[in-house]
Amino acid sequence: MGAFERVLMRAFGRPEGILGRLGGTVMARLNQPCAAWVIGLLEIRQHDRVLEIGFGPGAGIQLLAAAAPSGQVDGIDPSQEMLAQATARNAVAIARGRVGLRIGSVERLPFEDSTFDKVLAINSMQVWPDAETGLAAIRRAMKAGGAVALGFTTYSGQQPGGLIERLTAAGFVEAKLIETEKAFCVLAVKP
DSSP states (O other), X not given: OOHHHHHHIIIIISOOHHHHHHHHHHHHHHXXXXXXXXXXXXXXXXXXXXXXXXXXXXXXXXXXXXXXXXXXXXXXXXXXXXXXXXXXXXXXXXHTTSEEEEEOOGGGOOSOXXXXXXEEEESOGGGOSOHHHHHHHHHHHEEEEEEEEXXXXXXXXXXXXXXHHHHHHTTOEEEEEEEOSSXXXXXXXXX
């Protein structure tokens, strides 16, 4: 990994330090429209239990808590800096017990089997150390009939090609790609 790639990872991939704080500010602003769009595609119900992988500065968590006002929203992210930003942004919902945020990785989700109705990740999968293991962990933590959405902005570095196949290989069904001018999302269901 070159110097430029290391800087990008410290700002956006695994945010830390001053670059991570700056990256969180940028992500909150630039990823929020994509998060809102993906949350709409997931058709969150008011009582859903939802997980966001790589919650970043917590803008998506905030939208999820509003979409599931009687539900539970959880998030996992490997960055201490993002945990701090997301905790500050969602302090009221956390205090009410409606939002739970943790440090961790998608490959080792600290949740019981069949916990979540919906799972999403925005501009996250492209920096997972092991996407196949991550998708298997997501599938394990989802309820049967639950939906997963992997959303990406055009500047994420992720390409849409092969994502449907990866979800299908991980045991998901009904995988489909939805694209707009500024973003794309792959949706699938746990059978």
